[in-house]
Amino acid sequence: MEYLTVKELAELKGCSVSYISRLIKINKLSAESTLNPETNKIHSLIPISALSEDLQAKYYSRLKKDTGIKPESTKDKPDKPVKAKKKSRSFEELTTDERTRFKFWCELLKEWQSRRSQYKSKTEFDKNFIGECRLKYEGIEISKRILYRKWTAYKNDDFDGILGVRGAWNRNKNTIPEPVWNAFLYEWLDENQPTVSLCYRKTIDWTTEFYPELLEQIPSEMTFRRRIEKDVTVAVKTLLRDGEKAFSDRCSPYIMRMYDNLESNDCWIADNHTFDIQSYDENDNIHRLYLTAFLDAKSGVMTGWNITESPDSQSTILALRHGIMRFGVPKCIYVDNGREFLTHDIGGKGHRTHGKKENSQTEPPTILKRLGIEMRNAIVRNAKAKPIERTFYTVKNQFSKLFTGFCGGTVLERPESLKRRIKNGKLPCDYEIREIFDTWIDGDYNLQAYGGSEMCYRELSRLDVWNKTCSEIRKAPESALNLMLMRSTRKQKIKRNGVYVTICGEKIWFTEPKETIMNLEKEVYVRYDPADLRTVRIYDAETDKYIFTWAIADQLMADYLEENQEKIASANAFIREAKKFVREQAKGTVTGLSNQQRITLLDTTVRKAQAEKDENFRIIQPKRIVPVMVNEEPEERMAVGTECVTIDLDKMNRNAKNRRKK
Numbered sequence: 189m190e191y192l193t194v195k196e197l198a199e200l201k202g203c204s205v206s207y208i209s210r211l212i213k214i215n216k217l218s219a220e221s222t223l224n225p226e227t228n229k230i231h232s233l234i235p236i237s238a239l240s241e242d243l244q245a246k247y248y249s250r251l252k253k254d255t256g257i258k259p260e261s262t263k264d265k266p267d268k269p270v271k272a273k274k275k276s277r278s279f280e281e282l283t284t285d286e287r288t289r290f291k292f293w294c295e296l297l298k299e300w301q302s303r304r305s306q307y308k309s310k311t312e313f314d315k316n317f318i319g320e321c322r323l324k325y326e327g328i329e330i331s332k333r334i335l336y337r338k339w340t341a342y343k344n345d346d347f348d349g350i351l352g353v354r355g356a357w358n359r360n361k362n363t364i365p366e367p368v369w370n371a372f373l374y375e376w377l378d379e380n381q382p383t384v385s386l387c388y389r390k391t392i393d394w395t396t397e398f399y400p401e402l403l404e405q406i407p408s409e410m411t412f413r414r415r416i417e418k419d420v421t422v423a424v425k426t427l428l429r430d431g432e433k434a435f436s437d438r439c440s441p442y443i444m445r446m447y448d449n450l451e452s453n454d455c456w457i458a459d460n461h462t463f464d465i466q467s468y469d470e471n472d473n474i475h476r477l478y479l480t481a482f483l484d485a486k487s488g489v490m491t492g493w494n495i496t497e498s499p500d501s502q503s504t505i506l507a508l509r510h511g512i513m514r515f516g517v518p519k520c521i522y523v524d525n526g527r528e529f530l531t532h533d534i535g536g537k538g539h540r541t542h543g544k545k546e547n548s549q550t551e552p553p554t555i556l557k558r559l560g561i562e563m564r565n566a567i568v569r570n571a572k573a574k575p576i577e578r579t580f581y582t583v584k585n586q587f588s589k590l591f592t593g594f595c596g597g598t599v600l601e602r603p604e605s606l607k608r609r610i611k612n613g614k615l616p617c618d619y620e621i622r623e624i625f626d627t628w629i630d631g632d633y634n635l636q637a638y639g640g641s642e643m644c645y646r647e648l649s650r651l652d653v654w655n656k657t658c659s660e661i662r663k664a665p666e667s668a669l670n671l672m673l674m675r676s677t678r679k680q681k682i683k684r685n686g687v688y689v690t691i692c693g694e695k696i697w698f699t700e701p702k703e704t705i706m707n708l709e710k711e712v713y714v715r716y717d718p719a720d721l722r723t724v725r726i727y728d729a730e731t732d733k734y735i736f737t738w739a740i741a742d743q744l745m746a747d748y749l750e751e752n753q754e755k756i757a758s759a760n761a762f763i764r765e766a767k768k769f770v771r772e773q774a775k776g777t778v779t780g781l782s783n784q785q786r787i788t789l790l791d792t793t794v795r796k797a798q799a800e801k802d803e804n805f806r807i808i809q810p811k812r813i814v815p816v817m818v819n820e821e822p823e824e825r826m827a828v829g830t831e832c833v834t835i836d837l838d839k840m841n842r843n844a845k846n847r848r849k850k
Contacts, residue, residue: 191220191233192247200247208234215400277347286351293350296321297342300335363411365402368395372412373420377428384413447486447642452658455485455564456511456518458529460499461580464601466593466610468617469497474610476595477621479583480507483576484515485522487653489634490579491515495622501531502675502718505555509673512559515654516661520562533676535563551678552713553732558672559664587628591616674715679729682710686741687726689716698724698738701765707735 194212198205209232211217218238221230236244282290300317307313314332321330334352341349364372371394375387388409395403416425427435461479469475480503481493492511496503511518523529530536535556556563588594593615596602609615638645638653645653664672677689686699698714711729726736 190236192236192239194219194232194234197234197239200243200250214396214403216403279347282347282351289351290347293338294342297335297339297350301339363405363407364415365399365405367399368402368406369415371395376416377420377425379429379431381429384416385409388412447640450486452484452486452489452654453516453518453661455520455522456482456491457485457522457576458482458504458507459524459576459580460503460526460528461583463495463621464584464588464595464597465591465621466595466606466615467591467621468615470618474615477618478503479580479625480504480528481576481579482507482511482518482521483579484518484654485575486640486657488579488638488640488650489515489654490629491518493625493629495618495625499526499528501528501534504528504531504534505673505675508555509669512664512669513666516663517559518561519662520564521556522564522566524566529563530565532678552676552727552729554676555673560662582633586633587625591621670717674717674725677714677716679711679713682707682712684708686738687712687714687724689714689721689724691718691721696721697741699741700736700738703736703738 192200194205194208198208201208208217212219212232212234217234219232219234221232236247239247279287279290303317304310304313314335318330318332318335321328338350338352341347368391372387372391375382375390376384392403392406395406423435423439426439430438459481461481463477463479466474466476475497477495477497478499479493479495480499482491483489484491491514492507492509494503494507494510496506508521521535523535532551533554536551536554584597592609593606594603595606634651635649638648638650640653645656648656677687680687682704684704685697686704688695688697690696712726712735713729714724714726716724721740723737723739725734726738727733728735
């Protein structure tokens with residue numbers, strides 16, 4: 189066996205010595221390590237058989253040129269590999285399209301051979317037949333070579349040959365080593381969604397470090413792309429690269445809702461939508477309005493709506509009131525988990541309920557409960573559960589795009605001329621959008637063709653479906669409806685200034701002096717109309733019974749440095765009135781008492797103590813008495829200097845008593 193040194197191979201290959209050494213180091217080039225007798229060092233020798241066919245031919249060509257004799261080793265040069273014979277598929281393995289094409293070519297070949305046998309000049313007939321087919325079958329490539337090739341395949345029962353499927357004789361053979369493929373999938377099936385090219389390069393680096401012997405077996409990047417399309421299912425790719433929500437929306441089975449047993453007003457669907465329109469508010473500020481809408485699930489009619497500057501719970505109540513006044517009270521509403529719907533006084537907390545915390549506090553009856561409406565909540569992150577989203581898509585395409593202020597839902601949808609329109613002041617005003625929307629809904633949208641899943645209503649409009657499928661309607665008088673739609677506070681105790689309602693983080697107090705004073709610390713809740721805060725209604729927290737109607741306590745509200753004496757006098761008069769009322773109530777409680785009943789607590793206590801003392805206080809002396817003696821005689825005189833002073837204790841006590849009297 190012949191060998192080359194690293195230097196000789198570098199000269200033969202036309203590269204550097206360090207490059208050959210690196211190939212040997214990473215095992216991409218086979219070499220044998222031997223001891224060099226001249227330098228007494230280890231060096232590498234590369235066998236000729238380890239080189240590629242091109243390098244072997246180049247080496248032997250140089251060797252023949254130098255010596256004039258071809259080495260015998262070239263006789264043992266391996267033959268080229270024989271290409272594997274293609275195995276044709278059976279008729280059952282063909283697709284529907286391939287079977288149609290197969291039948292077409294079989295009939296055409298039979299017709300060609302049948303008519304061809306009647307002519308003496310086969311060549312002339314072939315030209316005429318090909319021209320006829322090109323005129324008759326446009327878009328199908330037909331030539332003499334194609335006809336003869338397909339006829340040969342027809343005689344050999346080669347279905348792929350008739351269809352023109354050539355090459356790909358090793359299509360079903362996997363050329364990617366399994367460890368390499370697994371490493372590639374680990375990188376590619378990531379939620380960061382790396383590209384195939386990046387994962388391909390990283391896979392080569394990984395193989396170089398852990399499986400260097402498989403490095404030469406790694407095919408091209410296109411092979412990896414083809415295997416991704418073939419082996420990686422859409423469901424797996426969507427779940428691991430796009431996430432669970434994308435998998436649920438695109439691949440997961442879904443529940444098909446049946447509307448057969450549903451009637452109009454059985455269920456309304458509510459949601460909020462941001463208009464893709466930039467408009468001017470009353471202060472000429474540019475902003476985007478919001479739509480709160482209720483949609484009838486059966487007919488698709490938009491029953492009620494409210495256009496607001498911010499989607500909140502009050503907008504939900506106004507939209508519901510609008511729908512009830514037009515179409516009656518629904519039996520159920522279907523909402524998502526937004527805070528504008530899951531408010532304590534509208535429908536309760538829904539999915540936001542936290543067991544112990546919520547159960548420990550009794551909430552007042554909600555608006556939906558007073559109206560007899562059941563609230564259903566959609567599953568979190570489940571977009572399929574809200575068909576009203578399709579309605580908002582219609583609003584965008586058929587309504588929002590009509591305005592000069594249309595800005596689109598994304599940057600890609602934004603018109604290029606929007607900046608120029610803003611600069612020129614061509615945007616619509618809020619009141620224009622509100623007026624036109626009211627007209628468009630009832631004059632266009634609700635009269636459009638029904639687009640639901642029930643085929644029997646295809647010829648009707650949305651409003652016709654509502655009229656046809658509504659068997660009963662629940663109505664409430666406007667006065668009663670206003671009362672039932674009032675907002676409620678949580679349970680609170682009546683304080684010195686009455687009760688309060690929190691609006692935009694500020695407490696607004698309501699009171700009535702006499703009733704407030706007489707019901708301090710009583711637990712109540714308050715119902716109020718945010719549009720009219722002049723009065724509120726007070727309800728007992730335990731019995732849910734109406735008690736009072738109180739006015740706003742504006743007399744008790746004054747600035748910190750208030751100088752208006754009339755306001756201060758009015759507040760003081762309010763306070764004096766409350767005090768006077770309490771004094772009168774207190775005075776009235778003792779008006780009918782007799783002299784015997786007017787005995788004070790001190791007199792009662794002294795009377796009882798004296799009676800107990802006279803009856804029960806007795807000191808009993810024991811029979812055995814132990815005397816206690818002192819060793820000194822008591823002195824009644826004290827020597828002061830040379831004189832003796834007598835201390836008169838009785839006189840001192842009398843003088844002290846006289847001083848206290850003065």
